[in-house]
Amino acid sequence: MSTIGESSNPLSRFMSDESNAINASSGPERSHVGEVVESSTTELVAEARQLHGAPSFGQFVRVDSEVPIVGIVFNVFTHSIEPNRRPTAYGKTEDELRLEQPQIFELLRTEFQALVIGYLDEMGPVQILPPQPARIHSFVHVCSEDQIRAFTHTDDYMRCILNTVKVPTDELLIAALRQTMRAHGGDRAYLVRMGKELSRLLGDDYDRLSSIVRRAAY
Amino acid sequence: MLVPRRKRHGIGRGRSRVLRKAVGGKKGAMLDLFAVKNQIDEMVADECRAQEDFREKLEMAVQAYRGWQADWQTLAEKIARSRTSWLMPGIVEGLDVTPTCLQRPEKISIAATDGSQIFPDRHEISSCFLINIGYILLHYGTGEKPLMSSKPTLYYREEEIFEEWDGRRVFVNRELVGTKRGLMEFSELAALSLAAQEAGHSVLACSDGTLIQWSLEGKPHDFKDYVLGETMRDFDALEKAGLPVCGYISHPGSQDVINALKLGLCPQDTADCDRCPWRPENQLGCSSEEKEVLQAQLWNGRVPCSPLDGISDAVLMRQILKPGQRSPVFRSSSKILESYGRHWIHFFYVHVGQEIGRVEVPEWVAQDESMLELVHACICDQAEKGQGYPVALSEAHERAVVRSADRESFYRFLRDTYVKNDMRAHISTKSFKKRHVGI
Amino acid sequence: MAKRENGTGVYKSLRGQEIGVITRGSLVEGLEMKLDARQNIEDMKAGKFVVIEGDKNDFFSMVTDMRLDANNQEVLLHPPRQEDELLRQVLSGTSTYNIVSLRPMLMMPKGADGDEGPRPVKAIPSHFSQVQDAMEEDVAKIFGREGDEQGKYFSIGSPLDMDTPVCIDMVRFAERSNGIFGKTGTGKSFLTRLALCGLIHFDKAVNLIFDMHNEYGFKAMKETGQSNSTFVKGLKQLFGERVAIFSLDPQSTRARGVQPDHEVYISYDQVTVDDVATLQDELKLNPTAVESAYLVYAIYKDRWLRTLLAQEGPDVEEFAKEIGAHPGSLVALHRKLKRLENFPFMVQKGHEDGDVVDRIMEYLDRGINVVLEFGQQTSMLCYLLVANIISRRIHEMYVKKSERFYSTQKPEDQPRQLMITIEEAHKFLNPSAAKQTIFGTIAREMRKYYVSLLVVDQRPSGIDDEVLSQIGTRITALLNDEKDIQAVLTGVSGTDGLRSVLASLDSKQQALVIGHAVPMPVVIKTREYGAQFYRDMGCLDDVPPAERRAQVEKKTNALYGDN
Numbered sequence A: 001m002s003t004i005g006e007s008s009n010p011l012s013r014f015m016s017d018e019s020n021a022i023n024a025s026s027g028p029e030r031s032h033v034g035e036v037v038e039s040s041t042t043e044l045v046a047e048a049r050q051l052h053g054a055p056s057f058g059q060f061v062r063v064d065s066e067v068p069i070v071g072i073v074f075n076v077f078t079h080s081i082e083p084n085r086r087p088t089a090y091g092k093t094e095d096e097l098r099l100e101q102p103q104i105f106e107l108l109r110t111e112f113q114a115l116v117i118g119y120l121d122e123m124g125p126v127q128i129l130p131p132q133p134a135r136i137h138s139f140v141h142v143c144s145e146d147q148i149r150a151f152t153h154t155d156d157y158m159r160c161i162l163n164t165v166k167v168p169t170d171e172l173l174i175a176a177l178r179q180t181m182r183a184h185g186g187d188r189a190y191l192v193r194m195g196k197e198l199s200r201l202l203g204d205d206y207d208r209l210s211s212i213v214r215r216a217a218y
Numbered sequence B: 001m002l003v004p005r006r007k008r009h010g011i012g013r014g015r016s017r018v019l020r021k022a023v024g025g026k027k028g029a030m031l032d033l034f035a036v037k038n039q040i041d042e043m044v045a046d047e048c049r050a051q052e053d054f055r056e057k058l059e060m061a062v063q064a065y066r067g068w069q070a071d072w073q074t075l076a077e078k079i080a081r082s083r084t085s086w087l088m089p090g091i092v093e094g095l096d097v098t099p100t101c102l103q104r105p106e107k108i109s110i111a112a113t114d115g116s117q118i119f120p121d122r123h124e125i126s127s128c129f130l131i132n133i134g135y136i137l138l139h140y141g142t143g144e145k146p147l148m149s150s151k152p153t154l155y156y157r158e159e160e161i162f163e164e165w166d167g168r169r170v171f172v173n174r175e176l177v178g179t180k181r182g183l184m185e186f187s188e189l190a191a192l193s194l195a196a197q198e199a200g201h202s203v204l205a206c207s208d209g210t211l212i213q214w215s216l217e218g219k220p221h222d223f224k225d226y227v228l229g230e231t232m233r234d235f236d237a238l239e240k241a242g243l244p245v246c247g248y249i250s251h252p253g254s255q256d257v258i259n260a261l262k263l264g265l266c267p268q269d270t271a272d273c274d275r276c277p278w279r280p281e282n283q284l285g286c287s288s289e290e291k292e293v294l295q296a297q298l299w300n301g302r303v304p305c306s307p308l309d310g311i312s313d314a315v316l317m318r319q320i321l322k323p324g325q326r327s328p329v330f331r332s333s334s335k336i337l338e339s340y341g342r343h344w345i346h347f348f349y350v351h352v353g354q355e356i357g358r359v360e361v362p363e364w365v366a367q368d369e370s371m372l373e374l375v376h377a378c379i380c381d382q383a384e385k386g387q388g389y390p391v392a393l394s395e396a397h398e399r400a401v402v403r404s405a406d407r408e409s410f411y412r413f414l415r416d417t418y419v420k421n422d423m424r425a426h427i428s429t430k431s432f433k434k435r436h437v438g439i
Numbered sequence C: 001m002a003k004r005e006n007g008t009g010v011y012k013s014l015r016g017q018e019i020g021v022i023t024r025g026s027l028v029e030g031l032e033m034k035l036d037a038r039q040n041i042e043d044m045k046a047g048k049f050v051v052i053e054g055d056k057n058d059f060f061s062m063v064t065d066m067r068l069d070a071n072n073q074e075v076l077l078h079p080p081r082q083e084d085e086l087l088r089q090v091l092s093g094t095s096t097y098n099i100v101s102l103r104p105m106l107m108m109p110k111g112a113d114g115d116e117g118p119r120p121v122k123a124i125p126s127h128f129s130q131v132q133d134a135m136e137e138d139v140a141k142i143f144g145r146e147g148d149e150q151g152k153y154f155s156i157g158s159p160l161d162m163d164t165p166v167c168i169d170m171v172r173f174a175e176r177s178n179g180i181f182g183k184t185g186t187g188k189s190f191l192t193r194l195a196l197c198g199l200i201h202f203d204k205a206v207n208l209i210f211d212m213h214n215e216y217g218f219k220a221m222k223e224t225g226q227s228n229s230t231f232v233k234g235l236k237q238l239f240g241e242r243v244a245i246f247s248l249d250p251q252s253t254r255a256r257g258v259q260p261d262h263e264v265y266i267s268y269d270q271v272t273v274d275d276v277a278t279l280q281d282e283l284k285l286n287p288t289a290v291e292s293a294y295l296v297y298a299i300y301k302d303r304w305l306r307t308l309l310a311q312e313g314p315d316v317e318e319f320a321k322e323i324g325a326h327p328g329s330l331v332a333l334h335r336k337l338k339r340l341e342n343f344p345f346m347v348q349k350g351h352e353d354g355d356v357v358d359r360i361m362e363y364l365d366r367g368i369n370v371v372l373e374f375g376q377q378t379s380m381l382c383y384l385l386v387a388n389i390i391s392r393r394i395h396e397m398y399v400k401k402s403e404r405f406y407s408t409q410k411p412e413d414q415p416r417q418l419m420i421t422i423e424e425a426h427k428f429l430n431p432s433a434a435k436q437t438i439f440g441t442i443a444r445e446m447r448k449y450y451v452s453l454l455v456v457d458q459r460p461s462g463i464d465d466e467v468l469s470q471i472g473t474r475i476t477a478l479l480n481d482e483k484d485i486q487a488v489l490t491g492v493s494g495t496d497g498l499r500s501v502l503a504s505l506d507s508k509q510q511a512l513v514i515g516h517a518v519p520m521p522v523v524i525k526t527r528e529y530g531a532q533f534y535r536d537m538g539c540l541d542d543v544p545p546a547e548r549r550a551q552v553e554k555k556t557n558a559l560y561g562d563n
C-alpha cells in the first residue's frame, strides 16, 4: 500500500493523519527509531517508530533537536494506548495473531525512556546536560559507533548513570559498558580503564564494583 | 438485643449517635441500608416467582416453535392472512433449518463504522455539535496493517444548527443529531467498504445496530424522504458492487418470532387482534354459553396468546440454537421497510457463543446464499475474536466514542480559542452549577 | 627538561612515560609517589633513577622503597579470584595501588642549560607532580659525559634499567680518599680495577697498589659461575709501560707469566718501631712489648730489629736486663718478631738494587703506576708490615716534596697526586690502628701532601669513624650487615632510603656510588670489565689485526694529518 501515492489510494481519506504521515515518511532517508513524546532536561520518552522496534536497553541514542542530544536508553516498555484496555492472553503465536487479530497491534505502542547524558556541538561531544531539552516530536536515532566512541572516551556517562536514582543503575551501567566495549572494538584496555574510573566513582563499594565488572565482561 | 429492636423501631430516623457511629462511622448523606432491607426481601421473592413463571413460559415457547417446525407453512399462511397488533415476521426459510456457520473465507476484510457525538448544548459557549465517526477495516489472513481511525466533524453554521422540516425551522435537538449521526455511520460505512473493495479487498460491511430506520415513522415527510433517500442510495451502491452489508444487534429485545408463535396459539383461524373475542370489550354481543366457552380458553385469566408475553426471540433462540448456528431468515415487517424496495430488511438470529445476536441484511443479501453464508460465518468469527461481540464493531466504537472527559476538553479548548481570539465567552450559570456542586 | 605548552594550557612532559605522581612527602623524609596503574610494580627497583617534574624544577631522585596498599579492607578480605584477571586489572591502581618512596637527590631549574647545573635539594615538588623515567640526557646533565675536553669524566656503569653511562668526576675522585666496599664476591676488585683504570687512563693520579691477591697487575681470575674460571686483563696488560710490577714473591709472579719490573726486599733496618706497633693486633703484642721495642730502638736505632733478632732465645732475658727492659715483655716481643725471619723478602742488609722505596718513588715520580704483588705471601702480617713500611716512607718523601713545592711554588716542583690502594683496609684503619698507622694519618690529613687512599674493604664497620668521614667517594656493592651499611653511610645525609637500596642491590656488578665525585647518589650496574672496556682504554691486543690497523691509522692521521 505504501507504494501507492496518497491520491491514488482510495482508502487514504479514512486513514488517520498519523498513519498517512508514516506512509509518506517510510522512505529510506528516514532512519529514526523513535519520536520524542515527553521531554525534560534530564530525561526523555520517545515512541518507537515500530511496535517492539525500540533501541535496546543501554543503547546510545541521538535526538535531532536544535543541538543533537545524546542519551542512553534505560527503559523500554510496550503498552496499550488505551488506558482502560489491557492486553489479554490469546494463546496464539505472534504470526497467528497478525493474521487473525490484526487490530491488537494497532493498540500497542512501544515507548522508551532515555537518560540525557550530553549533546554534540561543532567541536564534538559535550558531556554536559543540554541548555534546552529535546523538542517534542524530534526524531531519535541510534548513535553510530563513532559517536559512541567519541562520547564514551571519558567516564562522564557512567557518572551520569550513577547520579540518577530512577534508573536501574548497575544494570544500565553494565549494558552501557557492553555497548561501548563493542564500539571500542572489544578493546580490553578500554574496559579496564572504565573499570578503574568506576571504582573511583563507586567509592568504597568493592562488592558492587566486582559484580558490575564481572558481568560487563561476560 | 439492642440492635434489632432499634432497627425495628426507627427506620433511618431515631437511631442513636452511638449506633450511627458504629455502623457508618462517617457523618453526612448515606444510603440507609436498614430502610431498604425489607424492600429487597420483597423484591427477591417476586423475582423468584417471576422466574418460575418465566421458565414455564419459555418451555411453552420452545414447544410451540418445535411444534411448528414441520408445519411451518400453515403458520406462515396464518400470518399472511391475520391482522395482528404486533410485528409479524415473514417466514421465508421455514422454521426447521438451523444452519451451522461455515468456515470464514481465509482472506476477508471486515469494514465497520460507529459514530458518537457531542450534542449541542445551549448552556455552552456555542451551540455547535460534533459527530465523530470511527472507521475500522480489518484484513484477515494477509497480515496487512489494519485501518483504524476516526474523523470528527464540527457543525456550527447557521444552516447546520437550524433545520427546516415540514415548513418548521427547528434548532437541532438530540434526536436530529442522532439521526444525522446514524445516517453518517451508514454512508461512511458504505464509502469505506467500497473504497476497500476498490483497493482490491473482498469486503463485508458491518453496521452497528439495526438497518431499519423505524425511528423515521411519524417524522415529517420531507425529513423522512431525505434520510431514506440517502440510505437507499448507499444500499444501491453496495448492491451494485455486490458488497454484502449487515447490521448486528447485540442483546436484541425483539419479539418477531415470539409474535408468530403467539399467533399460532390463537384459537382463531384468522386472527384479528382488534376484534380479539377474548377481550371483554369485544364480547358485547355474546351469549353466556359463548362467553363460557371463551372463558375456558383463557390462560390464567388472560387472552390465549398471553403465555408467551415477556419472552424475547433471543431467549427462545438460546434454547433452539447451538453455538455457531443461526435461525432461519425472517422477513421483517416494519412499516418503514415499505420504502426500502429491493433492500427490504431480513434478519436472523445467531448463537455467537456468548449471546444470541440479531443480524439484519437487505433482501439481496438474504436471497444470495453465498452472501448469507459469508455474513453468518464472519459474524460468528468476529464475535469469537471479540469475546462475544464482533471485534470490528467494538473497535469502531472505541474509535468513535467521545467520553465525558473528551467532551470537557472539547469545550475547554473551544473556550480557550474564543478567548484567544477576543470573543466574549459566555456560559450560562446553570451549566456552571452543573459542573460545580456547591456546599 | 622543559615542558611544552600544547595549546590547552596543560604542559606535557617531553620525557617518556609518566610512571606516577607525587602524593605526599617531606624534604626530610623523602617523597611518596602513587605508581601509575599502567606500571608494573615489579619494574620499580630500589635504586632506580627517576625525575620528578615539579613546576619550576626537575628533581632527580632515587627509588628507595615501595609498598602495596589498598583503600578498602573489603578488597583485602575478599581478594579477586585468580581467574578474575579483569577485576584485578581494574582494582590495580584504584582500590589497590602501589606507593613508591623516592629520595630527591638533586634539583635543577627547568630549562637550565649545563652551566647552572644541578643543585642540592632545598625544595620539594608540588602535589601531583609527574614522575618520569630519567632519560639519557638527564643522566648526562648530572653525571657528565665521558670524552669531555678536560677528560675528567669516567664511566663506571649505568643506572638501573638504563644504558646511559654514569660518570664519576676523576679529578674530584683523585682529590680525596675513596672507599670501595661490599661483601666478598660482589665485585670490589673489579670496581677497584675500573677505578684504577680510570685514574690511569685519564692520568689524574699515579697509583701505588698493594696487591694482596695479585689481581691488579697481570691477569686476574674471573668467576664465571661454572667450574672453568676465565681471566681478565690486569693493569700491566692494559697500560703496558705506564705500569710497573713489583713483587715480593718473584717466583710466583713469573709463574703467572710476567717478569716483575722489580723484586722487593726489605732489610730489617727499614723496619721502625712504629711499623711493629701497627702489627700489635696481628702479633698479639701487649703495650709493654711495644714499650720495650722503643727501649731497644733508643739504643740501637735503625739496627734495633736486627740486633734484637740476633739474640738467641736464652740470651734475650739477659739482653733485657742490659737495656733495662722488662724481660717478660721483651721475650714475648722477641718471640713474635722472630716470625718475620720466615719472610723470604726480609734481608739483613740493603739490596744491591738499592732501597726498594727509592725505586718505587722513582717510578711514581715518572708517573708510572706501581703494583706491588705479594705472590704467595698472602699472610695478613706480611701485608700489613710491607704496606706500612713502604707507605710510611713514601709518605715521608711526599711530605718533603710538598714542603719544597710550598716553599718554591714552582709548578715543576708540584708533586704528582698519589693514590695508595689497600685491601682489607679495616686492618690498617680500625679505631686503634688508625691512630698509629701511616694510613690513618694519610686519611686524616687529606690531600695536603698529595697522597690519598683507595681503601677496599668488606667490613667497613671495622674502620674508624673519623677515617670513614674523610672518605670522599664511596662505591658500595651489596652489604648485608646492618653495621657495615651504617658505616658506609656515615656522614651522608638522608640515609634511610639509601639503606634499603644498599641492602637490595644485586649480589654482583651493582653498586651504589655516593660522595665527592658524583653530584648525587646513584645506583649503577657496573661497567662491564671486558673486551669492550679494554678497547675503550686503548688496548688493542684483542682486536683483530685489520681493525687494529685501521684504528691505529686513524689515530696517526688525527695526530699528523691525512697524507
Ligand SMILES: Nc1ncnc2c1ncn2[C@@H]1O[C@H](COP(=O)(O)OP(=O)(O)O)[C@@H](O)[C@H]1O
Binding pocket: C182, C183, C184, C185, C186, C187, C188, C189, C190, C191, C221, C222, C223, C224, C508, C509, C526, C527, C528, C529, C530
Ligand atoms: N665490572 C665487572 N665486569 C665483569 N664481571 C664482574 C664485574 N664486577 C663483578 N664481576 C663478577 O663478579 C665476580 C666477583 O667479583 P670480585 O671483584 O672478585 O669480588 P670481590 O673482590 O668483592 O670479592 C667476578 O669474578 C666477576 O665474575
Ligand SMILES: [Mg+2]
Binding pocket: C185, C188, C189
Ligand atoms: Mg676481591
